[in-house]
Amino acid sequence: MSLDTIDSLPNAGSVERWTRSSRMAVWGSMIVLVGLAFVPAAFGAGAVDRMTALFIYVIMAAMWNALAGFGGLVSVGQQVFFGLGAYFTVRLADKGVDPFFSIVLAGVIVAAISYPLSFAMLRLKGGEFAIGMWVVSALTHLLVNLDGLIKGETGTSLISLNAYASGDRRAIIFWLALAAMAAILASLFVLLRSKTGAAIQAIRDNEEAAQALGVNVMGTKRLLFVLAAAGIGIAGALWLASATSFQPKTYFSVQWTAYMIFMVLVGGIGTFEGAILGALIFFVIETWFGSLGVWYLIGLGLVALIFSLFLPRGLWGAIENRFGISLMPVGYRLNLPAKITKEKAQRQGE
Amino acid sequence: MINQILQGVMLGGYYALIACGLAFMFSVMRIINLAHGSLAVASAYLIFVLTEKAKLPLAAGFVIAMIAMAIVGWLIQRLILDRSARGGQLLPILSTFGLSMVIDNSLFEQFGADTRSLANAIGDLSWASWELPGGIYLGKLPVLIFATAVVLLASLQLMLSHTTLGRAIRATAEDPDTAGLMGIDAAKVNAAAAAIAMVTVTIAGMFLAMRATFEPYSGAPQLLFAFEAAVIGGAGSLWGTLIGGIVLGIAQTVGASLHPLGFLIAGHAVFLVILLARLFLPDLGLLPAKLLNRTKFLYRGDAA
Amino acid sequence: MNILELENLTARHGLLEAVRGISFAVRKGETLALVGANGAGKTTLLRTLAGAHAVASGHIRLKGEDVTGLASHKRVRRGIALVPEGRRMFAAMTVAENLKLGAMAGRKGDWSIDKIIEIFPNLQNRINHKTGHLSGGEQQATAIGRALMSNPEILLLDEVSLGLSPLIVDRVYASLDGLMKSGTTIILVEQDLSRAMAVADRVICMLEGRIALEGEAKALTRDQVTEAYFGLRRAAKGSAA
Numbered sequence: 001m002s003l004d005t006i007d008s009l010p011n012a013g014s015v016e017r018w019t020r021s022s023r024m025a026v027w028g029s030m031i032v033l034v035g036l037a038f039v040p041a042a043f044g045a046g047a048v049d050r051m052t053a054l055f056i057y058v059i060m061a062a063m064w065n066a067l068a069g070f071g072g073l074v075s076v077g078q079q080v081f082f083g084l085g086a087y088f089t090v091r092l093a094d095k096g097v098d099p100f101f102s103i104v105l106a107g108v109i110v111a112a113i114s115y116p117l118s119f120a121m122l123r124l125k126g127g128e129f130a131i132g133m134w135v136v137s138a139l140t141h142l143l144v145n146l147d148g149l150i151k152g153e154t155g156t157s158l159i160s161l162n163a164y165a166s167g168d169r170r171a172i173i174f175w176l177a178l179a180a181m182a183a184i185l186a187s188l189f190v191l192l193r194s195k196t197g198a199a200i201q202a203i204r205d206n207e208e209a210a211q212a213l214g215v216n217v218m219g220t221k222r223l224l225f226v227l228a229a230a231g232i233g234i235a236g237a238l239w240l241a242s243a244t245s246f247q248p249k250t251y252f253s254v255q256w257t258a259y260m261i262f263m264v265l266v267g268g269i270g271t272f273e274g275a276i277l278g279a280l281i282f283f284v285i286e287t288w289f290g291s292l293g294v295w296y297l298i299g300l301g302l303v304a305l306i307f308s309l310f311l312p313r314g315l316w317g318a319i320e321n322r323f324g325i326s327l328m329p330v331g332y333r334l335n336l337p338a339k340i341t342k343e344k345a346q347r348q349g350e
Numbered sequence: 351m352i353n354q355i356l357q358g359v360m361l362g363g364y365y366a367l368i369a370c371g372l373a374f375m376f377s378v379m380r381i382i383n384l385a386h387g388s389l390a391v392a393s394a395y396l397i398f399v400l401t402e403k404a405k406l407p408l409a410a411g412f413v414i415a416m417i418a419m420a421i422v423g424w425l426i427q428r429l430i431l432d433r434s435a436r437g438g439q440l441l442p443i444l445s446t447f448g449l450s451m452v453i454d455n456s457l458f459e460q461f462g463a464d465t466r467s468l469a470n471a472i473g474d475l476s477w478a479s480w481e482l483p484g485g486i487y488l489g490k491l492p493v494l495i496f497a498t499a500v501v502l503l504a505s506l507q508l509m510l511s512h513t514t515l516g517r518a519i520r521a522t523a524e525d526p527d528t529a530g531l532m533g534i535d536a537a538k539v540n541a542a543a544a545a546i547a548m549v550t551v552t553i554a555g556m557f558l559a560m561r562a563t564f565e566p567y568s569g570a571p572q573l574l575f576a577f578e579a580a581v582i583g584g585a586g587s588l589w590g591t592l593i594g595g596i597v598l599g600i601a602q603t604v605g606a607s608l609h610p611l612g613f614l615i616a617g618h619a620v621f622l623v624i625l626l627a628r629l630f631l632p633d634l635g636l637l638p639a640k641l642l643n644r645t646k647f648l649y650r651g652d653a654a
Numbered sequence: 655m656n657i658l659e660l661e662n663l664t665a666r667h668g669l670l671e672a673v674r675g676i677s678f679a680v681r682k683g684e685t686l687a688l689v690g691a692n693g694a695g696k697t698t699l700l701r702t703l704a705g706a707h708a709v710a711s712g713h714i715r716l717k718g719e720d721v722t723g724l725a726s727h728k729r730v731r732r733g734i735a736l737v738p739e740g741r742r743m744f745a746a747m748t749v750a751e752n753l754k755l756g757a758m759a760g761r762k763g764d765w766s767i768d769k770i771i772e773i774f775p776n777l778q779n780r781i782n783h784k785t786g787h788l789s790g791g792e793q794q795a796t797a798i799g800r801a802l803m804s805n806p807e808i809l810l811l812d813e814v815s816l817g818l819s820p821l822i823v824d825r826v827y828a829s830l831d832g833l834m835k836s837g838t839t840i841i842l843v844e845q846d847l848s849r850a851m852a853v854a855d856r857v858i859c860m861l862e863g864r865i866a867l868e869g870e871a872k873a874l875t876r877d878q879v880t881e882a883y884f885g886l887r888r889a890a891k892g893s894a895a
Contacts, residue, residue, distance in 0.1 A: 068440065072439075072440065074439075074440050074443045074444065076384065076443070076447060120625075120626050120629065123629045124625075124629075125439075126382070126439045126443070127376070127381070127382030127384075127439075127442075127443055128382075128581065128585070130382070130384075130443050131382065131384070131573070131574065131577045132622075132625065134574060135574055135577075135578065135618050135621060135622060136622065138574060138614070138618055139614075139615065139618035139619060139622065142611050142614055142615045142618070143615070145611060146611065254570060257447075258447070258451055261444055261447060261448070265444060265448075269440070294455045294458050294459045295455075295459065297451060297455040298451070298452055298455045298456055298459065300451065301448045301449070301450075301451025301452035301455065302448070302452050303448075304444065304445075304447070304448035304451065305430070305445055305448035305449055305452065308434065308437075308441055308444045308445040308448060309430065309433050309434065309445060312437050312441055514754075514758070517747070517751055517754060517755055517758075518755070518758060520744070520746070520747060521744050521747070521755050524744050524745070524746060524747075525742060525744060527706060527726075527742075528738060528742040528744070529727075529755075530705070530706065530725065530726040530727045531704060531706060531726055531727075531730065531735070531736050531738060531742075531801075532727075532730065532755045532756055532758050532759065532800070532804070533727050533730035533731055533758045533759025533760070533804060534727055534755070534758055535725075535727045536727070
């Protein structure tokens with residue numbers, strides 16, 4: 001029995017990265033993004049605010065998914081970056097930096113802080129990492145409380161935003177959020193399609209095997225960790241801009257991680273499309289049921305629990321399984337000519 | 351200063367109580383149950399309802415709660431943890447987190463935001479204390495809690511070393527597949543271990559309610575303390591939870607004397623420092639584990 | 655009387671078929687040797703018998719009862735005990751504790767710690783030592799003893815000679831000698847062909863998941879088995895590869 005390589009066969013297959021549906025999806029997304037830019041002109045204050053929230057949710061879901069779904073790092077403490085993003089925005093604005101520029105700068109600072117943090121935390125595994133990050137978050141929350149500017153749980157506000165008229169302010173925050181979301185998703189997409197992306201997906205599928213193949217597992221995880229920190233930091237800063245007031249308890253609450261877990265579990269962990277889907281679903285559920293207060297939270301927890309037990313790959317995972325479609329092509333598809341597959345099947349039979 | 355240290359040591363006894371269940375479950379099933387703290391608070395509410403509303407004596411309330419929580423533990427293991435564990439490392443974290451959300455918010459829905467306490471049920475015990483030379487007061491309740499912790503840890507250790515169930519638990523923890531080849535039903539053993547863990551949780555919950563107040567969202571801080579105590583003492587070691595608890599307790603009480611937020615800050619900070627030390631200076635970090643080596647109850651081939 | 659029957663058994667490792675449509679029967683009291691090169695599927699087959707590996711299709715019948723889907727801990731209670739490849743000791747537990755674990759299935763019988771020490775006297779001095787500190791031969795003795803403590807009707811031995819010096823293997827097999835003559839049904843997987851043929855009543859040689867040769871040990875020649883072992887016969891026939 002000889003071993004034929006694909007190359008030596010008469011009708012060799014090809015490797016493709018795009019499918020028809022995925023090409024349509026990417027073009028479609030770009031059109032949608034451009035269209036969204038016109039929302040502030042067309043819709044009222046309430047809608048603009050809600051859409052800003054949606055963009056922030058998408059960012060958070062994509063980032064938590066990047067960390068957990070691709071890096072295999074489940075963290076119950078990501079709210080630390082959310083809180084720090086908001087905190088640094090307040091501090092920078094207090095020093096006289098333009099509030100909108102503070103948002104961007106705060107993201108950078110959070111990323112810078114997360115880098116040394118990663119050296120310590122990434123040595124932890126599994127549950128220890130998850131709760132370890134939670135402890136880091138709790139401690140950071142307390143330290144932020146000590147800051148005189150924050151005055152403990154009373155908090156403070158992003159007063160310098162008042163310099164802008166409320167309509168303009170709202171629009172600028174909207175566009176900032178939209179831009180941030182687009183930028184983060186785009187970079188994630190590019191990252192996943194790159195060589196590093198292949199490494200990331202290898203780690204997701206089997207860390208030990210990836211290591212054996214020479215993938216720089218630790219470096220890749222660090223990249224994801226810092227990226228997720230930056231993204232969530234910007235999300236926190238944007239939320240602050242939208243809500244204006246900063247109480248540490250709100251921004252450092254583990255509730256944010258609960259939302260991220262929900263979005264990623266329901267949407268589909270480890271898939272690019274899943275995070276976006278999860279954020280959309282969460283957004284809709286929050287819009288309809290948010291007013292139910294505690295029952296809403298119980299419902300979230302219950303849904304997360306049920307999904308983790310019965311649909312661990314989330315809705316997108318189930319859709320991918322059944323229909324084999326992939327809208328955001330971050331993998332590779334092997335196209336084998338039909339003749340070869342038939343021959344192989346014949347040989348297997350005997 | 352001596353007063354703080356003494357109080358810290360006693361506090362360590364409480365932390366050992368809440369931490370040993372978490373450490374136990376982790377050693378046996380390699381799962382960190384994020385709902386652990388919430389379950390302790392739930393058991394506190396259960397005892398509270400039985401004693402304050404149903405007017406049962408505390409002992410009866412405790413026994414009923416213990417049985418109820420043991421059943422709950424069994425159910426959680428069979429329905430949630432068994433399934434989650436098969437899905438890899440990530441899933442148990444997510445499902446137990448979801449569970450904690452459900453528990454916390456359900457408690458809030460049922461009982462509201464008021465803080466509660468079992469102080470009524472124990473009367474004088476809340477503040478009774480012995481006076482020691484040097485003007486130091488040693489509370490009777492903290493001593494009772496510490497003594498309970500020691501007795502509980504010793505009992506667990508004895509159970510594991512000398513009973514058939516204990517052997518089965520240790521075998522299943524080390525190698526579930528080979529344990530199956532011995533005729534051990536891993537699912538049943540894990541469920542039994544979960545039930546035992548819940549009994550310890552009930553004890554911890556009761557004492558939490560006695561020594562302090564609790565409210566629906568107290569679960570999260572309790573989980574963090576339990577985790578910290580367990581990790582400081584060396585994951586996988588029962589007596590380590592007592593050592594870890596004492597270190598944590600002392601850090602917290604000393605911190606409290608320095609600043610209003612010092613209690614929490616010192617606790618978390620000391621934990622992180624020790625964690626880092628253990629990561630970067632492994633020999634130093636393994637010291638508690640080495641000291642306890644003879645009483646280490648489970649072999650964790652891959653323990654950090 | 656057939657104590658064990660396999661019908662068209664197939665087992666997979668992922669997508670790879672390790673055991674392909676194997677059928678044979680085992681008589682009560684006989685010693686059956688499974689031989690074959692690495693990867694032939696012997697260990698997988700043994701593990702499916704013990705319930706430690708999932709069956710893709712086919713049936714396993716123990717004393718007439720279909721046990722194909724039964725979990726491993728339930729099969730022990732029905733009298734199948736596996737001494738796994740690599741011994742799989744509970745390293746943190748003592749020899750005595752490992753042996754006591756073997757009895758957890760709760761089957762009635764004659765085996766006890768004392769009897770185990772009778773056939774493996776070298777365990778006497780190590781009875782309270784942690785098995786992690788034992789030598790390979792002592793661990794093997796403990797592993798076999800552990801399986802015997804469940805009073806099995808069928809004992810499955812997976813490569814007991816693996817990693818042991820020939821002298822130690824001699825001793826292990828010497829200890830097993832009495833067992834083999836006593837009426838316990840034994841299925842053993844063994845790399846060492848001569849040893850397998852020496853102790854077994856019947857030999858089955860596996861190749862790429864199928865049975866290449868089957869017969870009474872006394873009736874088969876060394877050459878026949880070697881040919882089947884390496885699949886030489888098939889090539890000679892010139893069949894489409």
